[in-house]
């Protein structure tokens with residue numbers, strides 16, 4: 001029997017606490033989101049962020065642009081938001097259709113960078129200094145910890161890009177978990193998955209990993225989201241009647257809602273840095 005790491009339930013508990021915290025603040029925290037183009041998934045994610053902000057009492061501002069918007073227009077808007085005393089967090093929804101992501105992110109005031117994507121925040125994280133960590137990485141760590149498993153000296157593999165994995169690896173190291181990034185195309189992929197106590201996958205290939213590939217009692221964090229016939233599927237396929245005692249996040253209802261909850265935590269952190 002597998003244990004579901006229920007991100008929806010855990011995020012609701014966190015959101016309740018955030019709501020109480022927001023109501024006790026002297027000023028209302030604010031988040032601004034820049035959304036470029038018509039990508040349906042990006043619009044869905046931004047709507048979820050808006051709904052969560054409204055639920056806890058964080059002021060939400062959405063700035064939309066067409067695909068063809070210039071980098072200068074976005075950067076000018078970021079500069080304006082950096083100076084706006086009512087906006088404590090600024091994020092640019094990714095992916096951008098054509099614009100240079102690194103250039104644009106570099107203009108966000110690191111204190112307002114609630115995505116934790118600014119190079120200064122990543123550098124501070126590397127140096128174990130207080131910083132803004134990416135919400136998805138924080139959400140993954142909370143889900144792993146919610147398993148209740150003793151994590152010291154456990155081994156994690158992360159199936160993703162190095163860029164996505166780095167903040168997760170840093171946070172895992174703080175928990176004394178050794179991790180390494182693997183490529184799903186490499187020869188020994190299956191063997192590497194089999195030896196891992198924790199598997200984190202963010203590829204977007206339904207069925208990439210199945211239960212026979214996993215070590216018994218491993219913790220499986222599925223960040224993959226692929227739309228197939230109107231249904232959202234993760235990278236991992238598990239039979240309900242399997243004999244493996246896995247801890248696994250569902251898709252949807254695992255990492256997604258936790259990422260939104262941790263974004264709100266980052267908005268509060270940014271608020272504290274600026275107040």
Ligand code: GUN
Nearest residue numbers: 091092093094095115136
């Ligand atoms: N697109 C997919 N995930 C994210 C995220 O965490 N932040 C932003 N800004 N864009 C995303």
